[in-house]
Structures are given as structure tokens and as C-alpha cells.
Amino acid sequence: MKVLYFAWLRERIGLAEEDVEAEAPDVSALVEALRARSPAHAAAFADVSALRVAVDQEAAGFDAPLKGAREVAFFPPVTGG
Incomplete structure (x- = not known):
């Protein structure tokens, strides 16, 4: 599946996206699988309470199933003003 990283996640990991073979x-x-990929991934995912996720472009929780998913995106909460 394609995994997308936005904002400071992209900066910490050094990638905007990557293809991940994960069961x-x-x-x-x-x-958990991403944390094991590299020290940069481990640092980026150290505190998931500061992250939001979308599965196939729909907002989801960390308990969302991935069966059949083609894309997962991780990003910080959006703030406005």
C-alpha cells in the first residue's frame, strides 16, 4: 500500500510517500511496522496522539482496518485562524 506523510512527518522521515508491504x-x-523501518520513522511516530490518519482519503482512527486499503496518509491536526 502507499503510505503518505505530510508536514513535519515528511520532514522527519525524509519522504513524502513510500510503498509499504505490510500485513x-x-x-x-x-x-508499529513503520516504527521498525528506521530511527527516523521511530522518531516521527513516537507520539501518535499528535497525528491524524486517513485511509483511502477518508478520515479514520488508529483502529481502522486496512484490509483492501490502497493508501494511508498521516498528518498533524489542521489548525486555522
């Missing part, structure tokens, strides 16, 4: 049943398991 993760849900977003939380995917995060």
Missing part, C-alpha cells in the same frame, strides 16, 4: 490488520499495527 497489518489495522492502522495501529501499521504504525
Whole structure:
């Protein structure tokens, strides 16, 4: 599946996107697999309370199933003003 990173996640990991082969049943398991990819990934996903996620371009929680998902995006909460 394609994993997309936005804002400071992209900066910390050094990638805007990557293709990931993971057998993760849900977003939380995917995060664990991503943390293991590199020290940069581990740092970026150290505090998931500061992240939001979308699965196939729809807002989702970290308990969202990934069966059949083609894309997962991680981004910080949006603020406006």
C-alpha cells in the first residue's frame, strides 16, 4: 500500500510517500511496522496522539482496518485562524 506523510512527518522521515508491504490488520499495527523501518520513522511516530490518519482519503482512527486499503496518509491536526 502507499503510505503518505505530510508536514513535519515528511520532514522527519525524509519522504513524502513510500510503498509499504505490510500485513497489518489495522492502522495501529501499521504504525508499529513503520516504527521498525528506521530511527527516523521511530522518531516521527513516537507520539501518535499528535497525528491524524486517513485511509483511502477518508478520515479514520488508529483502529481502522486496512484490509483492501490502497493508501494511508498521516498528518498533524489542521489548525486555522
